Each structure stands twice: as C-alpha cells, then as structure tokens.
Amino acid sequence: MSVKLRKKCEELLHESGCSKKVIAHCGVVRDVACEYAQRNPAINFSLVEEGALLHDIGRSITHTIAHAQEGADLLRARGFPEEVVRIVECHTGAGLTADECVALGLKPRDCIPSTPEEKIVCHADNLVAGTKRITIDESVVSSSFLPQKFQDRMYRLAAEVEQLCSP
Numbered sequence: 001m002s003v004k005l006r007k008k009c010e011e012l013l014h015e016s017g018c019s020k021k022v023i024a025h026c027g028v029v030r031d032v033a034c035e036y037a038q039r040n041p042a043i044n045f046s047l048v049e050e051g052a053l054l055h056d057i058g059r060s061i062t063h064t065i066a067h068a069q070e071g072a073d074l075l076r077a078r079g080f081p082e083e084v085v086r087i088v089e090c091h092t093g094a095g096l097t098a099d100e101c102v103a104l105g106l107k108p109r110d111c112i113p114s115t116p117e118e119k120i121v122c123h124a125d126n127l128v129a130g131t132k133r134i135t136i137d138e139s140v141v142s143s144s145f146l147p148q149k150f151q152d153r154m155y156r157l158a159a160e161v162e163q164l165c166s167p
Contacts, residue, residue: 005046009053016074017060021130026053028131033124039165043116044083051087052121054080058088068092069107083117090114091122093143094153113157116164123161126154 013023030052037048058071072089076082095112102108113119126139134142136158140151 005050006053009050012078013054013057013060016057018057019059022056022059024131025128026056028128028133029053029055029121029124032127032133033121036120036124036161036165037117039167040116043120043165047083047087047117048120051084051091051117052124054084055088055091055121055125065092065104066106068111069101069109083115086115087113087118087121090118091125093126093146093150094122094157119157119161120165123157126158 010023010027013026018026030049033048033052034045037043037045054071054075056067056071057074058067058069061067061070061074068089068091072085075085075088089109090111090113092111096104096106097112098108098110101111113122123136126136127134129139129142136155140154143151143154
C-alpha cells in the first residue's frame with residue numbers, strides 16, 4: 001500500500017468520527033494482518049492492508065456488534081470495492097451466519113469470512129486487544145461468554161490462517 005493510500009484510510013477513519021484509540025487499534029491490526037499476508041505471495045497484500053486499516057470504521061457509528069455491518073454500509077455508500085467492504089463486514093470474532101445475525105438483531109447477511117484476505121484480517125483482529133498483541137487462547141478466553149460454537153470457530157479460523165500463511 002502506498003503511503004498516500006494509508007493516509008487516506010487514516011483520514012477517513014478520523015473524518016468518520018473514529019476515536020484515536022480505534023484508529024490506533026486499526027493500525028496494530030494492520031501490522032498483524034500484514035505479517036500474515038506477506039508470508040503467502042498469493043495473498044492480495046494491499047487488500048489486506050486496506051481492509052485491516054478500515055475494519056473498525058463502523059465504530060464511528062456504534063460500538064455494538066452492529067459496527068461491522070454499519071462500517072460495511074458506510075464504505076458501500078462511499079463506493080469502496082466490495083472486496084474491502086466484505087473484510088469490514090466479516091471481521092467480528094470468526095464471522096456470523098445470516099441466521100446468527102438475525103438472532104443478534106442485525107441485518108440478515110452472511111458475514112462469515114470466505115476469502116483468504118477476509119480470514120487474515122478477521123484473525124488479526126482476534127489477536128489484538130486495544131493496541132496489545134495477544135494470543136488466540138487469550139482472545140478466546142476473553143470471549144468465554146460466547147457459546148462454545150463461536151469459540152470453536154475462532155480456533156478453526158486461527159488454524160486455517162496459520163496453515164494458509166505458513167512459510
């Protein structure tokens with residue numbers, strides 16, 4: 001990603017109303033996601049970088065679980081490519097099915113990460129608490145209030161990304 005595009009993403013986060021804490025978190029998630037992306041030449045590195053930087057733009061609207069869909073809608077309205085939008089939409093936990101979205105009061109959309117780039121950003125977000133890098137075990141423990149199926153999905157996603165990006 002060019003410095004120009006990175007600045008554009010950071011400016012968009014700021015202009016949208018994201019706090020400095022959210023912007024700093026997005027930067028650390030970007031760093032972690034890029035560590036994974038650079039290990040596999042088949043990964044679209046700039047897409048991972050842009051998606052990671054913008055993944056929490058919906059926090060300018062809400063800090064609830066709806067922030068992923070809100071962020072995706074914001075980017076769609078601004079004409080962003082669907083590849084970037086889907087990274088934002090699918091980044092929570094290890095994704096949500098359309099039925100799970102409905103049960104949570106969200107729009108009935110399939111928000112399960114399916115592309116390698118979506119999976120990498122989702123996993124990277126799970127490995128960052130605030131601006132601190134954590135392990136997948138620490139992430140799952142902090143999500144222990146969730147049903148076991150969500151925790152299992154996080155572990156499966158972690159294993160898949162580790163395999164996808166292994167040297």
